[in-house]
Amino acid sequence: MAGFLRALCYSQVLVFLLSITCSAAKEFLVGGKTNAWKIPSSQSDSLNKWAESSRFLVGDSLVWTYDKEKDSVLKVRREAYISCNTSDAIEEYNGGNTKVTLDKSGPHYFISGADGHCEKGQKVIVVVLSQRHRLVGVSPAPSPSEVEGPAVAPTSDASSFKAGYLVALGVLVGFMWM
Numbered sequence: 413m414a415g416f417l418r419a420l421c422y423s424q425v426l427v428f429l430l431s432i433t434c435s436a437a438k439e440f441l442v443g444g445k446t447n448a449w450k451i452p453s454s455q456s457d458s459l460n461k462w463a464e465s466s467r468f469l470v471g472d473s474l475v476w477t478y479d480k481e482k483d484s485v486l487k488v489r490r491e492a493y494i495s496c497n498t499s500d501a502i503e504e505y506n507g508g509n510t511k512v513t514l515d516k517s518g519p520h521y522f523i524s525g526a527d528g529h530c531e532k533g534q535k536v537i538v539v540v541l542s543q544r545h546r547l548v549g550v551s552p553a554p555s556p557s558e559v560e561g562p563a564v565a566p567t568s569d570a571s572s573f574k575a576g577y578l579v580a581l582g583v584l585v586g587f588m589w590m
């Protein structure tokens with residue numbers, strides 16, 4: 413019975429830690445690495461390949477790094493994205509290190525403001541999911557009193573609780589490295 417309670421306790425700690433991790437807003441480096449905001453060299457849609465492999469949620473942010481002398485980031489409407497029209501941007505950024513918080517769900521369209529770059533594939537669509545997708549697959553976080561309640565965390569068992577906490581933390585770190 414004690415073993416069961418202990419396991420229950422560990423799993424609650426794990427879920428709690430996971431939910432903290434999963435609910436933290438993320439920052440995405442556009443293209444997956446620094447200075448990836450440029451004309452794609454081989455695959456012309458590599459920026460969108462990158463975007464499709466990521467999961468963006470409202471509250472997350474995108475970071476672009478690029479040479480501010482030569483490039484910029486334009487947030488545009490769908491039509492301008494398709495036609496690479498740089499003259500009617502919703503927002504324009506040219507600081508070389510641009511961070512944009514994704515405040516709305518749905519598709520967000522970005523193109524390069526540099527002459528001819530968008531036509532050569534320097535454009536990306538980021539589809540943003542609403543906040544309620546954040547905890548999909550993870551049960552709701554228990555309140556701290558549930559985690560620390562006497563039934564699941566007997567004080568006499570403090571050391572094994574600590575060990576379980578470390579195991580959970582280890583699993584979590586492993587999870588984040590996957």
Ligand SMILES: *[C@@H]1O[C@H](CO)[C@@H](O)[C@H](O)[C@H]1NC(C)=O
Binds near residue numbers: 495497498499500
């Ligand atoms: C670009 O968009 C502007 C504003 O919507 C429009 O006036 C212009 O004709 C467009 N240019 C091209 C080449 O489509």
